[in-house]
Each structure stands twice: as C-alpha cells, then as structure tokens.
Amino acid sequence: MTLAKFILRRVGVMLLTALCLTFIVFFLTNLYPNLEKLAKTQGNFRMSDEEVASYLGRNGYLQPLPVKYGQWLGVLPGWTQEGEDGTLRGRCIDQDTPAADAPRFCGILQGDWGYSTVFRAEVSGIIGEKLGLTGRLMLWVMLLMVPSALILGVMAGMREGSRTDRTLSTFAITTTATPEYVSGVLFIAIFASSAVGLKWFKGTATSAMGNPSFENFFLPVLTIALYGMGYIARMTRASMAEVMTAQYIRTARLKGVSFPNIVLKHALRNALIAPFTVIMLQFPWLLNGVVIVETLFNYKGFGWTLVQAASNNDIELLLAVSVVSVIVVLVTQLISDIGYVYLNPRISVT
Amino acid sequence: MDLLSWGEIILRILAQFTPVWIALIATFALSITFKRRLGLYGKLFDSPIGMVGFGLVMFWVFTGILGGGFDMITTHDVLDQSASMKNKVPGTPYTKMMGEAAEGAYPYYLLGGDNLGRDVFSRMVVGAWEVIKIAPFASLFAFMVGITLGLPAGYYGGRLDTFLSFLANLILAFPVILLFYLLVTPEIVLTGIPVYMAAVLFIFPIVFLVLLWNSRFHTQPKTRNIYVGLTLVIGLWLYSGIAWNADPLGLIGFPPNLLVVFVAVVFVNSPTVFRIVRGLTMDIKTRDYVAAAQTRGEGPWYIMLWEILPNVRGPLLVDFCLRIGYTTILLGTLGFFGLGLSPESPDWGSTINEGRKLLSLYLHPALPPALALLSLVLGLNLLADGLREESLRD
Numbered sequence: 001m002t003l004a005k006f007i008l009r010r011v012g013v014m015l016l017t018a019l020c021l022t023f024i025v026f027f028l029t030n031l032y033p034n035l036e037k038l039a040k041t042q043g044n045f046r047m048s049d050e051e052v053a054s055y056l057g058r059n060g061y062l063q064p065l066p067v068k069y070g071q072w073l074g075v076l077p078g079w080t081q082e083g084e085d086g087t088l089r090g091r092c093i094d095q096d097t098p099a100a101d102a103p104r105f106c107g108i109l110q111g112d113w114g115y116s117t118v119f120r121a122e123v124s125g126i127i128g129e130k131l132g133l134t135g136r137l138m139l140w141v142m143l144l145m146v147p148s149a150l151i152l153g154v155m156a157g158m159r160e161g162s163r164t165d166r167t168l169s170t171f172a173i174t175t176t177a178t179p180e181y182v183s184g185v186l187f188i189a190i191f192a193s194s195a196v197g198l199k200w201f202k203g204t205a206t207s208a209m210g211n212p213s214f215e216n217f218f219l220p221v222l223t224i225a226l227y228g229m230g231y232i233a234r235m236t237r238a239s240m241a242e243v244m245t246a247q248y249i250r251t252a253r254l255k256g257v258s259f260p261n262i263v264l265k266h267a268l269r270n271a272l273i274a275p276f277t278v279i280m281l282q283f284p285w286l287l288n289g290v291v292i293v294e295t296l297f298n299y300k301g302f303g304w305t306l307v308q309a310a311s312n313n314d315i316e317l318l319l320a321v322s323v324v325s326v327i328v329v330l331v332t333q334l335i336s337d338i339g340y341v342y343l344n345p346r347i348s349v350t
Numbered sequence: 351m352d353l354l355s356w357g358e359i360i361l362r363i364l365a366q367f368t369p370v371w372i373a374l375i376a377t378f379a380l381s382i383t384f385k386r387r388l389g390l391y392g393k394l395f396d397s398p399i400g401m402v403g404f405g406l407v408m409f410w411v412f413t414g415i416l417g418g419g420f421d422m423i424t425t426h427d428v429l430d431q432s433a434s435m436k437n438k439v440p441g442t443p444y445t446k447m448m449g450e451a452a453e454g455a456y457p458y459y460l461l462g463g464d465n466l467g468r469d470v471f472s473r474m475v476v477g478a479w480e481v482i483k484i485a486p487f488a489s490l491f492a493f494m495v496g497i498t499l500g501l502p503a504g505y506y507g508g509r510l511d512t513f514l515s516f517l518a519n520l521i522l523a524f525p526v527i528l529l530f531y532l533l534v535t536p537e538i539v540l541t542g543i544p545v546y547m548a549a550v551l552f553i554f555p556i557v558f559l560v561l562l563w564n565s566r567f568h569t570q571p572k573t574r575n576i577y578v579g580l581t582l583v584i585g586l587w588l589y590s591g592i593a594w595n596a597d598p599l600g601l602i603g604f605p606p607n608l609l610v611v612f613v614a615v616v617f618v619n620s621p622t623v624f625r626i627v628r629g630l631t632m633d634i635k636t637r638d639y640v641a642a643a644q645t646r647g648e649g650p651w652y653i654m655l656w657e658i659l660p661n662v663r664g665p666l667l668v669d670f671c672l673r674i675g676y677t678t679i680l681l682g683t684l685g686f687f688g689l690g691l692s693p694e695s696p697d698w699g700s701t702i703n704e705g706r707k708l709l710s711l712y713l714h715p716a717l718p719p720a721l722a723l724l725s726l727v728l729g730l731n732l733l734a735d736g737l738r739e740e741s742l743r744d
Contacts, residue, residue, distance in 0.1 A: 028543075173732060185705070185706050
C-alpha cells in the first residue's frame with residue numbers, strides 16, 4: 001500500500017468518524033428536554049408547554065431528526081414555513097437573504113454553519129474569531145511546553161538512575177498529577193492574589209484577548225503547558241534511556257567520543273522519534289486543558305465558547321465546535337502516524 | 351477565644367487525623383512484617399517511591415472511609431452554615447450569628463470558613479469520601495468493559511477488531527468536556543439515556559465473570575454451575591438495583607445524579623482500556639504458550655482469559671492505578687464545571703470551583719481541596735511507578 005492510498009483511507013475513516021460524531025451530538029442536543037431548555041432560554045423561563053411546542057415548531061425544531069440532520073449537512077433542502085402574517089420563514093432565510101433569493105440548501109456543505117442562538121451571530125464568524133484567540137494561546141503553550149519537556153526528558157534519560165534523573169522524574173510525575181484546575185488555582189493564589197501579595201501576574205486573561213502581555217498571558221500558558229509537559233518529558237526520558245543503552249552508543253563511548261557529543265550527535269535524533277508522536281497525540285488533551293484554563297482565566301476563546309454553547313444548548317454552535325475539535329484530533333493523529341513512518345524508516349505504513 | 355496560630359492549627363489538624371495515623375501505621379507495620387509473603391504487594395515495600403505513593407493513597411482512603419463513612423475526623427457538619435463564619439481565616443473560633451453553638455461542638459474552624467460559612471476542613475475530609483466512593487469502582491467497571499471487548503478484538507482481529515476499534519476511536523475523538531456537557535446534564539437525566547447506558551455498561555462485569563468461570567470449569571459442570579449460578583444471582587441482583595433502580599428486595603439503589611456521573615466516567619475511560627488490552631493481546635497471542643494451548647484444543651475464551659490475561663496483569667495493574675488517578679481528575683473536572691453532583695456537594699472539584707471565585711481575596715477555601723486532589727493523584731502516580739518498577743524486576 002502506498003502512502004497516498006494510506007492517507008486516502010485515513011481521510012475516509014476520518015470523514016466517517018466526523019459524520020458519526022456530529023450525528024451523536026445532533027441527537028443529544030435535539031432531545032426534547034434540551035430543546036425545551038433552548039426554547040426557554042430564547043423566549044422566557046416561564047413559557048408554558050404549549051408555548052414551548054409552538055416556538056419549537058415555528059423554528060423547525062420539531063421535524064424528524066434525520067431530516068434536521070440532513071438540512072444541517074446541506075443534503076436536504078432547508079425547511080420553509082408560512083408565518084401567520086403571510087411572510088415566508090425558513091432555515092435559509094434571514095434579514096440579509098430575503099425569501100426570494102434564499103438558496104434551497106444551506107448546510108455546512110454549502111459553507112453555511114448556521115446561526116448561534118447564544119451570541120446571536122453567524123457561527124462561522126464566531127468560530128473563526130475564537131479559533132484565532134485560542135490558536136495564539138496554543139502557539140505559546142507549544143513554544144513553552146515542547147522545548148522544556150524535551151530538555152527535561154533528555155537530561156533525565158541521559159544518565160538513568162542518577163540524582164538528576166530522580167529529581168526531574170519526580171517533577172515530571174508531579175506535573176502530570178496536577179490537573180489544570182488545580183495548578184491554575186495554585187498559580188493564581190501564589191502569583192496573582194492580593195492575599196499573598198506577590199501580584200506578579202494578572203489572575204484573569206480577559207485583557208490578553210486584545211493586547212497580550214507577559215503579565216496577563218503567562219499564567220494561562222504555563223498552566224496548560226505544565227500538565228502536558230510531564231507526560232512528554234517522561235516519554236522522552238524512556239526513549240532516551242533506551243537509546244543510551246544501544247550498542248552504537250557503547251561503541252561511540254569506547255571510541256572516546258565525548259559525552260555531550262554522544263548525546264547531541266548520536267542519541268538525540270533517535271530518541272526524539274517516540275516523543276514526536278506523543279506530542280501530536282497531546283492535542284486532544286490540550287483541548288481539554290484549553291477549556292478549563294479559558295474558563296478559569298476568563299479568556300474568551302474556543303474552549304470558553306464550547307462551555308457557553310454546551311451550557312445553553314446552542315445546537316449549531318456546538319456542532320461547529322465538535323466538528324472543529326474532531327478534525328483537530330483526527331488530523332493530529334494522521335500527522336503523528338505519517339510523521340512516525342517518515343522519521344523511522346524501519347516502519348512502513350502497512 | 352483567640353485566633354489559633356499556625357502552629358496550633360497544624361497540631362490540631364494532626365490530632366484530628368489520629369484514627370488515620372493509627373490505621374496507616376498498622377497497615378505499614380503489618381505489610382512490612384509480612385512483605386515476603388505478600389507477592390507483588392509486598393515487593394512494593396522495597397521501593398521508596400512505591401511506599402510514598404502507597405502511603406499518600408492510603409492516607410486519603412482512610413480519611414475518606416473514616417471521615418466520610420464513619421464521621422470520625424470531621425469537626426463540623428459539611429452542610430452546616432454559620433453566617434458569622436463567612437470567609438473567616440483558618441483557626442477562627444466557631445460562633446453562630448444566631449443562637450449558641452451546640453454543646454460539645456468543635457470550638458474552631460481549623461481551615462477557616464468558605465463563602466457560605468461552612469467548615470473548609472470538614473468539607474475537604476468528606477471530599478475524599480466522594481472520590482473513594484466513585485473513582486475505584488468506576489475504574490474497575492471501565493476495566494471490565496475494556497477487557498471483555500479488548501481481548502476478542504486483539505485475539506480474533508479482522509472485522510470485529512475494525513468495528514470495535516472504530517467505536518473506541520469515535521469516543522476518544524470527543525473532547526472529554528464536551529462529552530460531559532452532553533451527558534451529565536439534568537435534561538439528559540430526564541430522557542433516561544444514562545440508565546440505558548448504565549444498562550449496557552454494567553452488564554459487562556457479569557458477562558466477564560460468566561465467561562471467566564465457564565471457560566475454566568466447563569469440563570466440570572458441577573463446579574461451573576455453582577460459580578456461574580452464584581455470579582448470575584448476585585450479579586443480576588446488583589445489576590437490577592444499580593442500573594435500573596429496580597432491586598426486587600429494595601436494598602440497593604443508586605441516586606440518579608450519581609449514576610450519570612458514574613456512567614459518564616466509565617464511558618470515557620473504557621475505550622482507552624480497550625486499546626491497551628487490545629494491543630497487549632495482539633502482542634501476547636504470538637507466544638508459544640498460546641500456541642500450546644491452541645494445540646491442546648482449549649477454547650478461545652479459555653486462552654484469552656486464563657492464558658493471555660494473567661500474563662498482562664503487570665501493565666494492567668499499573669494502568670489501573672493511573673486510571674484511578676485520571677478518574678479522580680475527571681471527577682474534579684465535573685465538579686469544576688458544576689456538572690452532575692449537587693451544588694452543595696463537598697467534592698473537591700466543586701469546592702475548588704467555589705473557592706476560585708474569591709481567590710484574589712481569600713486563599714483558604716480553594717487551596718485545601720486543590721492540594722488534597724493533587725496529593726491523592728500524585729500518590730496514585732507514584733504507586734503506579736513503584737509497581738511498574740517492581741513488576742519489571744521479576
């Protein structure tokens with residue numbers, strides 16, 4: 001099997017996964033109690049059961065589930081309905097597109113991600129903006145996490161069982177045992193609270209959305225980076241320790257190559273194959289960290305949006321969020337698989 | 351009465367934990383005395399890291415059981431509010447705004463009061479109980495599901511493997527928090543979906559045990575009937591009580607909001623266990639002793655459960671410890687987002703979430719549960735590390 005065929009197959013599986021996943025999300029968000037909650041948050045909380053039903057009927061929520069899903073995908077024509085005053089209302093009709101020039105299909109296949117009921121805006125716009133904010137956060141997390149984790153792991157694995165190894169390994173275990181909501185709270189308590197008085201950093205990152213600075217952005221970045229760091233460092237350590245016992249390293253030592261040279265020129269490249277896949281597979285976990293940290297530091301990015309969409313049952317926003325996150329997860333898996341093959345010639349895609 | 355100094359607070363807290371110290375010392379003394387006869391568990395006491403981890407874990411286990419289960423360590427009721435104790439610093443003497451404090455009530459709030467005037471120390475202690483009640487069992491159930499599906503997937507391969515792996519990857523592709531937000535809401539509880547999920551997930555332990563006994567004893571029908579019969583009677587009784595809340599004897603029930611938390615945690619953990627078991631099985635099934643068993647004419651389930659499974663117990667045991675830790679983190683996440691458990695619940699996640707809102711002014715409500723969670727998960731990770739080291743040694 002060639003690489004192209006492998007990738008094609010994986011993309012196929014990916015699409016199937018994304019379809020199944022969005023259908024599950026669609027199913028769960030369209031359960032009647034959830035729709036009732038949606039109607040009440042959109043209308044008012046004292047709506048009677050009949051009012052709820054009529055609101056849902058008017059907005060096309062009471063059609064059969066596969067039909068609604070097809071409309072969202074864009075393979076079925078969007079619903080239309082004649083209102084009491086004679087105007088035509090429908091899924092594809094809004095203020096900007098009157099009924100006359102509204103397209104028949106308006107799903108994600110047509111590039112229409114729908115309308116967010118919480119933010120009262122187009123989903124695509126919200127997702128784009130929030131992804132930008134979170135992308136910046138992730139970029140700094142990666143820049144902090146990956147190099148420090150690799151250095152930590154290589155230093156620990158260089159001489160297995162040494163005191164440096166013990167200390168660094170204990171540190172790595174501690175960071176993996178500290179979820180973001182614990183480390184974040186500890187950091188805010190120590191560095192941002194007026195009760196301790198250090199006040200080096202800001203306890204919220206809301207202002208970092210406009211103009212990020214070291215003061216308001218460092219704590220969230222550190223909080224996310226720390227949890228993933230320990231895991232990558234431990235993988236690097238294991239891989240490094242294994243490489244250091246290999247025959248060719250012993251040969252190099254016997255030839256009299258200096259220790260720094262052995263580590264940098266002989267061991268490092270082979271030792272970094274395993275951590276590469278681990279780093280890629282960390283993305284789904286980082287996504288969780290992002291949700292927690294953005295909530296904790298009130299940074300209104302992608303994770304914060306997920307929480308808002310989920311707690312208000314904002315169906316179309318939530319679906320877009322799940323599509324994006326599942327693509328992130330699956331694409332990183334694919335990259336990790338291909339990268340592994342590319343880095344390690346002994347393994348083939350078959 | 352005056353405010354306690356930090357020295358006095360620490361001494362009083364240590365004294366409050368007396369039952370835990372006694373239990374810990376007894377455990378360690380017994381285990382170290384008989385460590386040569388206790389197998390892998392005994393070997394744990396040869397590794398300093400393992401001992402530290404085990405100590406931390408057992409500290410919280412005893413704290414949870416004695417404090418939450420038997421009410422021995424707590425100083426005040428976890429839901430008892432006192433308006434004059436709101437946000438009071440650690441060591442403040444206990445007073446009530448209205449009326450006198452009850453006779454014999456503990457005279458201090460050792461770790462201060464939270465924003466509703468509840469005792470932070472007692473809530474932390476009972477928070478351990480909330481974790482101990484759920485995390486080990488949820489991990490155990492996740493293991494049963496993962497093993498029952500992972501063994502055949504790895505052993506047979508083919509279509510079954512493709513299908514099950516696809517399902518597992520599907521669940522793993524969900525961001526955990528999204529899944530929690532979709533599953534652990536009062537609206538979903540109303541639809542009854544958690545009950546159906548529980549009905550599916552909780553059948554696996556029974557299936558597992560029945561297969562286990564049947565494959566071992568199917569040549570001795572008498573013994574087999576006893577084991578399988580007992581499993582079915584007890585298992586189905588528990589099953590009807592826990593999953594359907596329809597125990598014919600009315601003894602066992604499961605509060606619906608606890609059930610949904612439990613189901614969600616098992617659901618999130620099982621695919622990972624499945625993948626681990628599947629990978630290990632694929633590795634082990636090429637070994638000679640498996641070929642020998644096949645030649646002897648043993649059935650596939652016998653080979654999976656009695657030849658392969660015992661030989662992967664080392665990595666599984668290590669992962670089990672890590673998984674309890676991960677489950678603890680997940681439970682904390684649920685509490686942190688206010689999902690599932692009642693808002694008054696003293697679990698660590700909820701208390702951290704409440705405490706963080708006042709963090710710029712008061713540290714004491716948020717820090718104790720945060721440090722407690724940290725130390726328990728750290729203990730589990732160290733324990734796993736010790737176990738890994740010791741099981742690799744033989």
